[in-house]
Amino acid sequence: MIGYDDKRNFFRMMVNSVCELKMVDDESTRSLQAVCKDISATGMSLELEESSVEMGTMINVYIESTNSQIPSLTADTRVVRCDAIDDNSCIVGVEILEMK
Numbered sequence: 363m364i365g366y367d368d369k370r371n372f373f374r375m376m377v378n379s380v381c382e383l384k385m386v387d388d389e390s391t392r393s394l395q396a397v398c399k400d401i402s403a404t405g406m407s408l409e410l411e412e413s414s415v416e417m418g419t420m421i422n423v424y425i426e427s428t429n430s431q432i433p434s435l436t437a438d439t440r441v442v443r444c445d446a447i448d449d450n451s452c453i454v455g456v457e458i459l460e461m462k
Contacts, residue, residue, distance in 0.1 A: 374400045374407075377425070381408070384422040385415070398425055399453070406439065408454045415444045415454050423456070436462040 381398045384391060396410040406423065418440060425435040439456035446452045 374402045376400050379425055382424040382426075383408070383410070384424075386420040386422070387416060396454075398423070403458075405442070405455060405457050406437075408456060409447070409451065410454060411451050413449060414446060414452055415441050417441055417444070421454075421456055438462070 377398045377400055379398050381396055382393065383396050384393050394410065394412075396408045399407040399409055401407075408421075408423070421439045421441065423435070423437045423439055427434045437458050438460045439458050441454055442457050443455040444452050445455075
């Protein structure tokens with residue numbers, strides 16, 4: 363039987379890197395830190411200290427490069443899933459809308 367990960371169209375690269383988020387929702391725009399767990403050509407998985415994030419929330423993600431040969435990453439994304447880890451944190455799946 364083929365597992366879910368085997369059905370992906372794009373390879374996911376494990377990152378586990380601190381990133382800066384600018385979350386834009388109906389109520390406000392706010393900034394916070396998170397950990398980018400993995401990234402693919404079309405999306406990312408982010409771990410944040412929030413109980414939940416609404417589907418459709420727009421998030422600007424910035425990951426600073428620690429290597430002079432690799433540029434930093436900035437992307438406009440949209441939340442497509444949110445899975446609670448505990449009462450204070452969750453894993454958010456985002457779709458990459460635009461790389462800058």
